[in-house]
Amino acid sequence: MGYLLTKLLPLFVYPLGLAILFSLAGTIAALRGHRGRAVTSILLGVFILWGSSTNIVSTFVINALEQDYPPVPVEKMPKADAIVVLGGFTNATGSGTRLIELNDAVDRLFHGMRLYRAGKAPRVILVGGAAEGRSPEANAMADLLSEFAVPRDKMLLENQSRNTRENGVNAVKIMQKNTIKKILLVTSAYHMRRAKGVFEKLGIDVVPAATDYQVAEPDPSILDWLPDADALGLTTLGIKEYLGWWVYWFRGWVD
Incomplete structure (x- = not known):
């Protein structure tokens, strides 16, 4: 059960999970007549999903993890x-x-x-x-x-x-x-x-x-602001790794 929870709980802080949660919250708010809250929640969900699906964000997130370990022949x-x-x-x-x-x-x-x-x-x-x-x-x-x-x-x-x-x-x-x-x-x-x-x-x-390097040297382009499924996967991968590091540090498993 503990192993299963470690795999399931982080889903709620990954971009796709967060976007779904905000969208659900917005839908519930709309059904209850809270139009302002509904719009805010849904827009937050869209912003999170769109931002994390761009190459600009995914490259930044992954490159921060990879840059300390360059390829060595x-x-x-x-x-x-x-x-x-x-x-x-x-x-x-x-x-x-x-x-x-x-x-x-x-x-x-x-x-x-x-x-x-x-x-x-x-x-x-x-x-x-x-x-x-x-x-x-x-x-x-x-x-x-x-x-x-x-x-x-x-x-x-x-x-x-x-x-x-x-x-x-x-x-x-x-x-x-x-x-x-x-x-x-x-x-x-x-x-x-x-x-x-x-x-x-x-x-x-x-x-x-x-x-197994995931990103090349950053070379920004206007196209990098367009949403892409692969970019969403990389952003999620990076967030997962950061969460893993923080948990391991908190438990004393890494310095």
């Missing part, structure tokens, strides 16, 4: 005891088959593979559990890496975690058993601050190996 990355790849890029097919559906964040897996092939670490730790009733993501990650000729005996799997905090806690247990102290942490650039903070709080020496 693989050959310039230092060596470490292990490469830690965080999941979040496989989708359930619902077909009952072993097919693996991937989303945009699959860059994480490919970047981890590139680092391994470049000899940056002798082992790869694959981190990712599953929601109830689904197969662990780490298992799917291992299957994919095997297809790209990464030896199974070089992989360590953490397949119980369901969020970034659990990613760190469970992965560190594996590291302690295998005398791993320094890692190359692979995750999406927008997610790196929180993920890096979790592992460092647990006493791990972390070298960020960011990938």
